[in-house]
Amino acid sequence: MQISPGMVAVVTGAGSGIGRALAEKAAQSGMRIVAADIEQPRLDDTVASLGQLGAEAIGVRTDVSVEDDVMRLADAAYAEFGAVNLLCNNAGVFSGGLMWERTMADWKWAMGVNLDGLIHAVRAFVPRMLEAETPSHIVNTASMGGLVTGAYSGPYFTSKFAAVGLTECLAHDLRTTGKNVSASVLVPSLINTNIGTSGRNRQERWVDRGREPAPDVEFVEAMLTESTAAGMAPTEVAVLVFDAVEAGNFWIPTQPSYHDQIRARHDDMQELRHPAPAQLD
Numbered sequence: 001m002q003i004s005p006g007m008v009a010v011v012t013g014a015g016s017g018i019g020r021a022l023a024e025k026a027a028q029s030g031m032r033i034v035a036a037d038i039e040q041p042r043l044d045d046t047v048a049s050l051g052q053l054g055a056e057a058i059g060v061r062t063d064v065s066v067e068d069d070v071m072r073l074a075d076a077a078y079a080e081f082g083a084v085n086l087l088c089n090n091a092g093v094f095s096g097g098l099m100w101e102r103t104m105a106d107w108k109w110a111m112g113v114n115l116d117g118l119i120h121a122v123r124a125f126v127p128r129m130l131e132a133e134t135p136s137h138i139v140n141t142a143s144m145g146g147l148v149t150g151a152y153s154g155p156y157f158t159s160k161f162a163a164v165g166l167t168e169c170l171a172h173d174l175r176t177t178g179k180n181v182s183a184s185v186l187v188p189s190l191i192n193t194n195i196g197t198s199g200r201n202r203q204e205r206w207v208d209r210g211r212e213p214a215p216d217v218e219f220v221e222a223m224l225t226e227s228t229a230a231g232m233a234p235t236e237v238a239v240l241v242f243d244a245v246e247a248g249n250f251w252i253p254t255q256p257s258y259h260d261q262i263r264a265r266h267d268d269m270q271e272l273r274h275p276a277p278a279q280l281d
C-alpha cells in the first residue's frame with residue numbers, strides 16, 4: 001500500500017517503544033493518527049509529540065485484552081477520521097520464567113494482550129476496512145520469538161507463535177475477498193524499548209496477590225532489560241515497517257540474523273532435530 005498524506009493510522013501500544021516510533025513515523029508521513037495505550041500518561045505524552053510534529057492526532061486509552069475497549073477504539077477512529085488505512089496492532093507484554101512455575105494468571109496476561117488483543121482488533125477493524133473500499137493494511141507486531149524458541153520465555157514465545165499464525169491466516173482470508181486490504185507481520189529481534197518492565201501495566205485481574213518474587217522471572221527480566229538496552233532504536237524499526245508496507249512484504253524482520261535463524265529452524269525440522277535456541281540480537 002502506498003502511504004500518502006491524509007491517510008489514517010491507528011497504533012496500539014503507542015505510549016512507548018516501537019508503538020511510539022510507529023506513531024511518530026506516521027506523523028512524519030503526513031498521516032492522521034489514533035494512538036492507543038493502556039498507560040494514560042505515556043499516551044498523553046505521545047499525542048503531544050504527534051501534535052508537535054504537526055499531525056492531527058487523538059489518544060484513546062485502550063486495554064487491547066478487553067474486547068469492548070478495542071471496539072470503542074475502532075468507533076473512535078471512524079468517528080474522528082472516517083477511515084483507517086494503517087492499523088498497527090503493536091501493544092504487547094513480556095511474561096517469562098520457567099513454564100511449569102508460571103501461574104494461570106501469568107499465561108492469561110501474555111495470551112490476553114499478545115493474542116486476544118489481535119483477535120479483538122481483527123474483529124473490530126477488518127469488517128469496516130472491507131466495507132470502506134479504501135486501501136487498508138494491518139501490521140501485527142509479533143517477534144522473532146514467534147519464529148524461534150528458547151528457555152525461560154514460554155508464555156511470551158507461545159503467544160508470539162500464535163500471533164504469527166493468526167497473521168498468516170488473516171492474510172489468506174483477506175486474499176479470498178479480492179479487496180484492497182492486506183496484512184503483514186513484524187518480527188523484531190532486540191529493540192531498545194521498555195519491554196523489560198512490561199509488568200508495570202499488568203492488569204489487576206491478572207496480578208497474583210501475595211506471591212513471592214520468582215528468581216527465574218527476575219533473572220529473565222533482568223537479562224531482557226540489559227539486552228534490549230543494546231538493541232536497535234525503535235525509530236529504525238518504524239522506517240523498516242513503512243518501507244515494508246509500501247513494498248507489499250509480508251514478513252518484516254529487523255536484523256539480518258532472521259535469515260540464518262529461520263533457515264536453521266527449518267533444517268532442524270527437516271532433520272527431526274531438537275530446536276536450536278533463539279539467538280536474539
Ligand SMILES: NC(=O)c1ccc[n+]([C@@H]2O[C@H](COP(=O)([O-])OP(=O)(O)OC[C@H]3O[C@@H](n4cnc5c(N)ncnc54)[C@H](O)[C@@H]3O)[C@@H](O)[C@H]2O)c1
Nearest residue numbers: 013015016017018038063064091092143190191193194195
Ligand atoms: N523490544 C523488543 O526487543 C521486542 C522484540 C520483539 C517484539 N517486540 C514486541 O514489540 C511490541 C511493542 O513492545 P515494545 O518493545 O515497544 O515495549 P514497550 O513496553 O516499550 O511498549 C509496549 C506498549 O504497549 C502498552 N501496553 C501493554 N499492555 C497493553 C494493553 N493491554 N493494552 C494496550 N496497550 C498495552 C504499554 O503500555 C507500552 O506503551 C510488543 O508486541 C512486543 O512484544 C519487542
